[in-house]
Amino acid sequence: MAIERVREYLKKYKIEDRIQEFDVSSATVELAAKALGCNPERIAKTLSFQVDGQAILIVAAGDAKVDNAKYKAQFSAKAKMLTADEVEEKIGHKVGGVCPFGVNEGVTIYLDESLKRFETVFPACGSSNSAIELTIQELEDYSGYTSWIDVCKGWE
Template sequence: MAIEKCREYFRKFNMEDRILEFDVSSATVELAASAVGCEPERIAKTMSFKVEEKPVLIVMAGDARIDNGKYKGTFHTKAKMLSPEEVEERIGHAVGGVCPFGIQEDVTVYLDESLKRFETVFPACGSSNSAIELTIDELEQYSDFEGWIDVCKNWQ
């Protein structure tokens, strides 16, 4: 199970006990915000894309949306999301639980600027009923991210 991959990943940092598991689904921003008890924008949703046939994750605020022009300016290609089957195979987590922790080694992770306005955010932890509260510094540290990017709209 993918949540076990996340638990194992965070065990290396003695943080596995910080993973939250819910009796309800947290598979969408709205459901996650309800389960966690926070504003939807503080849910750090992770979207899966394909850039030159390589898997890329972009972690963004819950109220942010991909801006196709900014995306193309950053990656020099149109935004192409992975199919649900590709997500599970190429990333290591199923849609609804995708996160930048415990993922396949060839996946590149980016964090979107839309997250920087928060002290803490709640990314999923590999399942459709999990999350972890992280500071932005912790998100940087534990996501093994490539860099900050600005590819979103509707959050300013």
């Protein structure tokens, strides 16, 4: 189960006990916000794309949407999201629980600028009913991200 993989991954940072599990689904931004009792924009959604045959993850604020022009300028390619089957195969988590923790080898992780306006955010933890509250610094420290990028709109 992917949540166990994430729990194991977060053990090295001694924060696995901060994972929250819910009796309800947190598979979408809206459901996660409801389960957590927070504003939807503070949900750190993790989006799965393919660039030059490689899987990438972009962690963005819950109210942000990918801007195709910014994405193309960043990656020199059109935004192509992975299918649900591809996500599980290439990332290692199912849709609804995708997060930047405990992912398959070779997956590049980016953090979108839309997250920087918050003190803390809530990424998922590998299942459709889990999350963890992290400061932006903790998200940087624990996600294994490559760089900050600016590929989203609608949140400014």
